[in-house]
Amino acid sequence: MTEIDVRQKVLAANAAAAQALREAFDASATLVVNLISSPGSGKTTLLEATARALKERLRLGALDGDIATERDALRLERAGIPARQILTGGACHLDARQVEKALGEEARLAALDVLFIENVGNLICPTSYDLGEDFKVALLSVVEGDDKPFKYPAIFSRAAVTVVTKADLLPHVDFDLEAVRRQVATLNPAGRWLVTSARTGEGMEAWFALLAEELSGKRSRRLAAAPVG
Amino acid sequence: MTEIDVRQKVLAANAAAAQALREAFDASATLVVNLISSPGSGKTTLLEATARALKERLRLGALDGDIATERDALRLERAGIPARQILTGGACHLDARQVEKALGEEARLAALDVLFIENVGNLICPTSYDLGEDFKVALLSVVEGDDKPFKYPAIFSRAAVTVVTKADLLPHVDFDLEAVRRQVATLNPAGRWLVTSARTGEGMEAWFALLAEELSGKRSRRLAAAPVG
Numbered sequence: 001m002t003e004i005d006v007r008q009k010v011l012a013a014n015a016a017a018a019q020a021l022r023e024a025f026d027a028s029a030t031l032v033v034n035l036i037s038s039p040g041s042g043k044t045t046l047l048e049a050t051a052r053a054l055k056e057r058l059r060l061g062a063l064d065g066d067i068a069t070e071r072d073a074l075r076l077e078r079a080g081i082p083a084r085q086i087l088t089g090g091a092c093h094l095d096a097r098q099v100e101k102a103l104g105e106e107a108r109l110a111a112l113d114v115l116f117i118e119n120v121g122n123l124i125c126p127t128s129y130d131l132g133e134d135f136k137v138a139l140l141s142v143v144e145g146d147d148k149p150f151k152y153p154a155i156f157s158r159a160a161v162t163v164v165t166k167a168d169l170l171p172h173v174d175f176d177l178e179a180v181r182r183q184v185a186t187l188n189p190a191g192r193w194l195v196t197s198a199r200t201g202e203g204m205e206a207w208f209a210l211l212a213e214e215l216s217g218k219r220s221r222r223l224a225a226a227p228v229g
Numbered sequence: 230m231t232e233i234d235v236r237q238k239v240l241a242a243n244a245a246a247a248q249a250l251r252e253a254f255d256a257s258a259t260l261v262v263n264l265i266s267s268p269g270s271g272k273t274t275l276l277e278a279t280a281r282a283l284k285e286r287l288r289l290g291a292l293d294g295d296i297a298t299e300r301d302a303l304r305l306e307r308a309g310i311p312a313r314q315i316l317t318g319g320a321c322h323l324d325a326r327q328v329e330k331a332l333g334e335e336a337r338l339a340a341l342d343v344l345f346i347e348n349v350g351n352l353i354c355p356t357s358y359d360l361g362e363d364f365k366v367a368l369l370s371v372v373e374g375d376d377k378p379f380k381y382p383a384i385f386s387r388a389a390v391t392v393v394t395k396a397d398l399l400p401h402v403d404f405d406l407e408a409v410r411r412q413v414a415t416l417n418p419a420g421r422w423l424v425t426s427a428r429t430g431e432g433m434e435a436w437f438a439l440l441a442e443e444l445s446g447k448r449s450r451r452l453a454a455a456p457v458g
Contacts, residue, residue, distance in 0.1 A: 040370070040377060067353065067381060068380055071376055071379075122353055124351055147298070151268065151296060168401075
């Protein structure tokens with residue numbers, strides 16, 4: 001087999017596992033959100049703020065992918081939601097079988113309203129691996145530069161939602177927010193766009209509203225698809 | 230062949246190409262620096278400042294790896310040094326054969342004093358691919374969080390130099406510089422450590438001095454190894 005053959009085989013096996021996950025998530029009406037960004041864009045910080053704001057209203061949980069350390073899952077546990085770390089053994093992305101195995105071992109993550117999957121910090125590798133999620137979220141901090149969507153087009157064209165983070169730092173950096181918005185709109189005309197700061201709270205209500213709306217949509221679709229009688 | 234076999238074969242082919250590059254770089258006494266970081270940590274900005282400061286004294290040039298866009302090479306050309314973009318076709322790292330091909334096509338990058346190779350923005354994949362460089366530099370901006378060396382241990386243990394960037398933003402973020410320094414020292418006791426801001430100029434003289442010292446060391450070793458008579 002060539003390198004390309006092997007990659008196709010790996011992706012096909014992943015797609016099959018992702019489909020099984022998606023059926024299980026549909027059956028429990030769990031909204032699943034796959035968060036993808038560079039290291040340090042603020043995935044865990046966004047989820048900490050989300051956990052603190054919504055944990056009394058919704059059953060939330062998280063899987064955290066990393067090369068090393070259990071730090072992110074510990075942070076989310078401290079924010080009050082069940083979280084399990086998946087160490088990828090050096091791989092630069094999560095795959096569907098790792099998600100399946102972790103869910104099988106962690107009863108606290110069964111039957112949630114929303115499961116967040118925080119992928120390995122990487123703007124490239126996680127893009128191709130379906131984890132059975134409802135949608136992908138791409139995060140981009142204002143400190144990373146305003147050329148990033150066009151430099152990493154795959155993730156920004158596939159993510160249903162782009163969340164700009166650390167907006168409180170805008171006065172201190174050169175970052176043309178409108179140029180970034182246009183790049184994302186070019187790559188993904190139907191994509192949604194939020195500008196946030198976990199530190200000041202800017203944009204967080206819009207993020208919570210988006211999650212509530214998506215969860216409600218998922219539940220409605222499930223009812224509509226249920227067999228009558 | 231399994232996935233692991235294929236990976237071993239790819240890395241072996243890369244090692245052979247890297248060895249040929251290293252011999253050519255040694256023959257021309259060109260210092261080669263492989264810069265690795267997350268997207269947006271400031272690799273191109275560091276190189277722009279380096280080009281502006283040193284281009285009258287040293288023959289500098291750059292290769293810029295990216296998934297898409299020729300933006301980084303254009304920025305370095307504008308800063309006054311020859312630069313060539315390598316588009317990786319979706320791959321999350323440069324490999325030695327791409328470097329060899331680009332150098333073969335770009336006469337302006339022959340016989341330089343220092344060749345900078347700006348790798349694809351990624352803290353994981355580039356780590357395993359030798360490009361024939363003298364040393365790797367890992368960049369980490371103060372906005373990415375102070376847990377990163379332990380979360381991405383491979384690159385921080387293999388990079389001879391860690392450059393902390395965007396130090397001008399330290400007053401605006403939570404970033405324990407000393408904790409990061411200790412993590413890097415644990416992973417790589419012999420590693421060198423610089424704190425910089427391309428915006429204020431902090432640490433830039435130390436970076437230029439490090440380059441001059443490494444170039445001088447390379448030239449001395451070459452003289453020492455030359456056949457007598």
